[in-house]
Amino acid sequence: MAILADIQQKARDSLAAAAAAALPDVPLPGVGVQRPREEAHGDLASNLAMAMAASARRPPRQVAEAIVAQLPAAAEAAGLPLHRAEVAGPGFINLFLRPGWLLPVLAEVTAAQGAYARSEAGGGRRVLVEFVSANPTGPLNVVNCRAAAFGDALVRCLNAAGWRAESEYYVNDAGGQFRRLGESLRARAIELRGGELALPEGGYPGEYLIPLAEAFLAAHPVDAPVQAYARFAVERILAQQKESLARFGVVFDHFTHESAIRADGGPERVVAALAAAGHTFERDGAVWLRSTAFGDNDDRVLVKRDGEFTYRVPDIAYHAGKLGRGYDVLIDVLGQDHHGDVASVRAGLAGLGLPVERLEVLLNQLVRLVRGGETVRMSKRGGNFISMDEFLDEVGTDAARFFFLMRTIDTHMDFDIDLATRQASENPVYYVQYAHARICSLLRQAAEAGLVAPPPAALAPDALRHPAEAALMLAMAELPEEVRAAAESRAPHRMTTYARVLAERFHNFYVQCRVIGEAAPVAASRLLLADAARATLAETLGLLGVSAPERM
RNA sequence: GCGCCCGUAGCUCAGCGGACAGAGCAAGUGCCUUCUAAGCACUCGGUCGGUGGUUCAAGUCCACCCGGGCGCACCA
Numbered sequence: 233m234a235i236l237a238d239i240q241q242k243a244r245d246s247l248a249a250a251a252a253a254a255l256p257d258v259p260l261p262g263v264g265v266q267r268p269r270e271e272a273h274g275d276l277a278s279n280l281a282m283a284m285a286a287s288a289r290r291p292p293r294q295v296a297e298a299i300v301a302q303l304p305a306a307a308e309a310a311g312l313p314l315h316r317a318e319v320a321g322p323g324f325i326n327l328f329l330r331p332g333w334l335l336p337v338l339a340e341v342t343a344a345q346g347a348y349a350r351s352e353a354g355g356g357r358r359v360l361v362e363f364v365s366a367n368p369t370g371p372l373n374v375v376n377c378r379a380a381a382f383g384d385a386l387v388r389c390l391n392a393a394g395w396r397a398e399s400e401y402y403v404n405d406a407g408g409q410f411r412r413l414g415e416s417l418r419a420r421a422i423e424l425r426g427g428e429l430a431l432p433e434g435g436y437p438g439e440y441l442i443p444l445a446e447a448f449l450a451a452h453p454v455d456a457p458v459q460a461y462a463r464f465a466v467e468r469i470l471a472q473q474k475e476s477l478a479r480f481g482v483v484f485d486h487f488t489h490e491s492a493i494r495a496d497g498g499p500e501r502v503v504a505a506l507a508a509a510g511h512t513f514e515r516d517g518a519v520w521l522r523s524t525a526f527g528d529n530d531d532r533v534l535v536k537r538d539g540e541f542t543y544r545v546p547d548i549a550y551h552a553g554k555l556g557r558g559y560d561v562l563i564d565v566l567g568q569d570h571h572g573d574v575a576s577v578r579a580g581l582a583g584l585g586l587p588v589e590r591l592e593v594l595l596n597q598l599v600r601l602v603r604g605g606e607t608v609r610m611s612k613r614g615g616n617f618i619s620m621d622e623f624l625d626e627v628g629t630d631a632a633r634f635f636f637l638m639r640t641i642d643t644h645m646d647f648d649i650d651l652a653t654r655q656a657s658e659n660p661v662y663y664v665q666y667a668h669a670r671i672c673s674l675l676r677q678a679a680e681a682g683l684v685a686p687p688p689a690a691l692a693p694d695a696l697r698h699p700a701e702a703a704l705m706l707a708m709a710e711l712p713e714e715v716r717a718a719a720e721s722r723a724p725h726r727m728t729t730y731a732r733v734l735a736e737r738f739h740n741f742y743v744q745c746r747v748i749g750e751a752a753p754v755a756a757s758r759l760l761l762a763d764a765a766r767a768t769l770a771e772t773l774g775l776l777g778v779s780a781p782e783r784m
Numbered sequence: 785g786c787g788c789c790c791g792u793a794g795c796u797c798a799g800c801g802g803a804c805a806g807a808g809c810a811a812g813u814g815c816c817u818u819c820u821a822a823g824c825a826c827u828c829g830g831u832c833g834g835u836g837g838u839u840c841a842a843g844u845c846c847a848c849c850c851g852g853g854c855g856c857a858c859c860a
Binding site for chain 1: 798799800804805806808819820825840841860
């Protein structure tokens with residue numbers, strides 16, 4: 233068990249036992265133990281006394297004093313290395329632990345061999361995270377890039393926290409937009425053959441279709457059916473999207489095609505089942521889902537007057553299929569412009585009697601690029617927008633990932649290209665990577681000097697007592713819990729915050745505590761600490777999908 | 785009009801119901817003959833949009849209001 237979780241459990245046990253001894257007649261509430269922000273408030277703090285004050289009919293501080301009086305014996309019994317306890321503020325019980333209580337973290341990091349962040353908090357629950365799922369009608373853009381950074385890091389965090397997470401990309405390769413893509417490509421082909429460019433209504437004017445049209449004509453006649461054009465375009469564009477993603481370090485476990493869902497008859501079964509359950513009605517020649525019965529604002533059309541399904545029928549079939557694949561949780565990361573679709577998909581699933589509560593929807597908010605203090609216009613009209621590839625050419629994978637993951641997914645963000653590309657200390661991604669490179673350099677030089685890190689078990693109990701050393705170990709001790717929280721709350725951005733704190737603690741240690749040249753036991757124990765910090769930092773960056781360079 | 789998201793330092797953003805609200809940037813000041821100065825130390829900067837409510841305790845939860853973004857198709 234991770235050292236911090238272990239200590240916190242022992243603290244809860246101690247407090248509970250002390251409270252039971254001090255106030256045997258008062259029912260015991262859940263014991264809260266937290267890490268206080270202020271160092272002066274001890275290593276751990278509990279609100280137990282304040283929670284018990286009301287039922288004890290005594291002031292919180294009095295309750296706290298009574299508990300504290302019983303605490304030494306209780307701590308002894310629970311194996312908590314308690315130094316002293318004090319009552320503070322409105323009735324907090326602050327616990328100060330014996331110096332050295334953090335030393336076991338070094339053994340843990342060393343023994344974990346790169347899997348120190350790992351916990352079993354997720355209990356092996358299966359979760360499918362769907363993200364990006366951009367329409368295969370053009371190159372990926374900056375918002376897709378944000379979704380990719382988020383979804384991929386979330387999957388990594390979930391897996392580290394003991395979930396069984398997989399990634400999925402839904403390919404919208406059917407329906408009206410698919411047809412218009414084919415028509416657009418055919419229009420480009422006709423143009424290449426000297427004809428007028430006649431793009432369809434709602435078609436795709438982007439110039440990226442021109443080389444695709446050339447490629448198409450190399451193998452097909454210009455009068456090929458629209459379906460062939462569309463199929464060809466989707467395959468090529470999807471391949472390009474996969475390339476962009478691979479370059480970004482994102483490889484999906486699953487691709488599901490809408491065309492496959494249609495070919496399998498999913499939409500027909502959805503409509504039939506919803507009708508059989510009495511959740512549909514006919515109006516104006518269309519078949520409607522009575523989605524207002526499931527909390528939607530309006531009823532929605534399932535089958536149009538012309539007999540075609542609306543996009544939401546395959547959507548419902550797709551989500552029903554995902555549930556049928558046995559996941560405990562489905563996470564959809566959607567562009568916020570699609571949030572209006574969520575209610576009808578939920579309604580459809582509920583109408584089918586499926587466990588709709590397993591579906592969690594996260595909305596990916598917009599990204600505004602800022603360069604030189606000015607907003608970079610990203611108009612999708614006319615087909616000119618900044619593609620993910622162009623963006624990565626300029627910013628680079630590491631900075632892009634780190635910057636996207638510094639923000640929560642549900643906040644609109646300004647992406648400062650100048651800051652992200654600056655190779656200097658004010659750039660947070662370099663700040664963190666630099667810490668890693670600095671440690672590696674230190675380790676290299678230590679090796680040259682013949683300095684060897686001792687096995688953790690060989691550390692003296694009074695080793696690493698410097699405040700900077702303790703602060704660094706404490707940060708390291710927090711990693712497993714931080715990853716658990718990031719996974720649980722679907723908030724991988726917590727890991728960038730954590731990475732910055734960890735890097736800061738190392739830089740601090742580095743400046744204050746020399747390694748090479750110190751007396752043998754000090755140098756050796758610091759070398760061990762530095763190496764463990766390196767491993768922790770590397771693992772953290774790994775969860776973010778950011779590289780951990782050995783030299784900079 | 786309805787729905788979703790967001791209003792925290794000059795700017796961009798963190799902040800799990802807890803004790804004096806944080807970081808980076810920007811502005812200013814120190815520190816390199818010693819393991820990477822892509823670093824460290826310090827100064828400046830806030831009625832957490834507003835009003836009520838719940839709570840021993842609210843930036844955090846609830847309601848309403850104001851401001852900004854986005855969406856409200858028999859398009860996807």
